[in-house]
Amino acid sequence: MSIDTGTPVQAPTPPPANASADLPEDAAQWSARLRRSAVKALPPERLMPDRQPAYVASWIYVFGVLTVSALAVVIATGTVLAIMGPTWWHVSTVGLFVNSLHLWSVEVFFFTMIVHLWGKFFMAAWRGKRRATWITGVVSFVVSVGAAFTGYLSQQNFDSQWISTQAKDGINSTGAGAIFNVTNFGQMLMWHIVLLPLVVVALVGLHVLLVRLRGVVPPFAAPDEHGPAPAGRSEGPDGIPDVVVPTDAVVVATNGSANGHTTNGERA
Amino acid sequence: MPTVSAVTTRLVGSLIDLNHPGHYVHWGFIQMSVANLILIGLMVVVFVAAILIPFRRHGGGDR
Numbered sequence: 001m002s003i004d005t006g007t008p009v010q011a012p013t014p015p016p017a018n019a020s021a022d023l024p025e026d027a028a029q030w031s032a033r034l035r036r037s038a039v040k041a042l043p044p045e046r047l048m049p050d051r052q053p054a055y056v057a058s059w060i061y062v063f064g065v066l067t068v069s070a071l072a073v074v075i076a077t078g079t080v081l082a083i084m085g086p087t088w089w090h091v092s093t094v095g096l097f098v099n100s101l102h103l104w105s106v107e108v109f110f111f112t113m114i115v116h117l118w119g120k121f122f123m124a125a126w127r128g129k130r131r132a133t134w135i136t137g138v139v140s141f142v143v144s145v146g147a148a149f150t151g152y153l154s155q156q157n158f159d160s161q162w163i164s165t166q167a168k169d170g171i172n173s174t175g176a177g178a179i180f181n182v183t184n185f186g187q188m189l190m191w192h193i194v195l196l197p198l199v200v201v202a203l204v205g206l207h208v209l210l211v212r213l214r215g216v217v218p219p220f221a222a223p224d225e226h227g228p229a230p231a232g233r234s235e236g237p238d239g240i241p242d243v244v245v246p247t248d249a250v251v252v253a254t255n256g257s258a259n260g261h262t263t264n265g266e267r268a
Numbered sequence: 269m270p271t272v273s274a275v276t277t278r279l280v281g282s283l284i285d286l287n288h289p290g291h292y293v294h295w296g297f298i299q300m301s302v303a304n305l306i307l308i309g310l311m312v313v314v315f316v317a318a319i320l321i322p323f324r325r326h327g328g329g330d331r
Contacts, residue, residue: 059318
């Protein structure tokens with residue numbers, strides 16, 4: 001049954017894309033304030049830059065993105081394993097292959113993460129207000145160890161049985177065994193495929209956002225024995241010497257030819 | 269007559285024989301498998317190489 005009200009029904013006009021930014025009465029909404037602060041902190045050109053500082057042209061700066069790439073493979077193969085189930089990954093050749101991909105991508109993940117960690121440690125990468133970046137990296141590493149550990153417990157073989165019976169004494173000695181029972185296969189599998197991946201991905205995402213927010217840490221300036229101190233050398237709030245790379249050596253293109261553009265130095 | 273895959277498997281197996289219990293090294297209370305020790309050595313090698321090997325830049329620019 002329909003009711004004719006006698007008035008023509010008009011389709012609502014869709015608001016323009018930036019309507020909320022143009023309407024003063026909407027400016028106080030939490031969503032508008034959140035959007036403004038997010039765009040202010042991480043404008044698109046900073047979130048996805050075309051150029052990087054010249055000092056990034058070193059292999060040691062590659063290992064962070066290698067770690068993220070390995071994590072993407074870990075998540076992708078883990079998703080396939082979750083979809084197909086244990087019988088598939090234990091019996092079929094394709095399942096065994098994906099299972100091996102999952103394992104070896106984890107090995108690559110930790111390998112590159114350790115090299116990344118060493119590189120950042122010897123650069124003192126917490127300089128220049130990058131403490132949060134460093135801490136999220138450290139916590140990501142610790143949680144990743146837990147994710148890998150529960151993964152080894154979920155292998156359903158003698159190896160996982162051995163690891164769980166060895167680990168239970170260590171876990172029980174901390175008092176955590178009451179709620180984190182490493183011999184409980186179902187609990188370990190849930191931690192491995194739900195809880196810990198969520199935490200790892202969230203932490204790594206935050207870590208990458210902080211890298212984009214604070215910029216990539218520059219190397220220590222080489223001491224110049226024959227001239228003045230390097231340009232921009234200063235001390236950070238933590239008393240650790242901080243560095244702004246001279247402005248004529250700052251940028252290098254990441255997607256094409258480098259033409260020696262000069263720009264303002266990215267703050268260390 | 270052995271198949272190609274069987275020959276390949278035997279060749280690879282003769283290079284690295286994994287059909288035995290793992291080897292371990294001990295330093296007091298520290299115990300580590302040789303496999304993990306080799307992996308740590310590899311990480312050190314890659315770390316040093318990443319610092320020393322020049323990074324190729326696009327377009328031959330010097331900046």
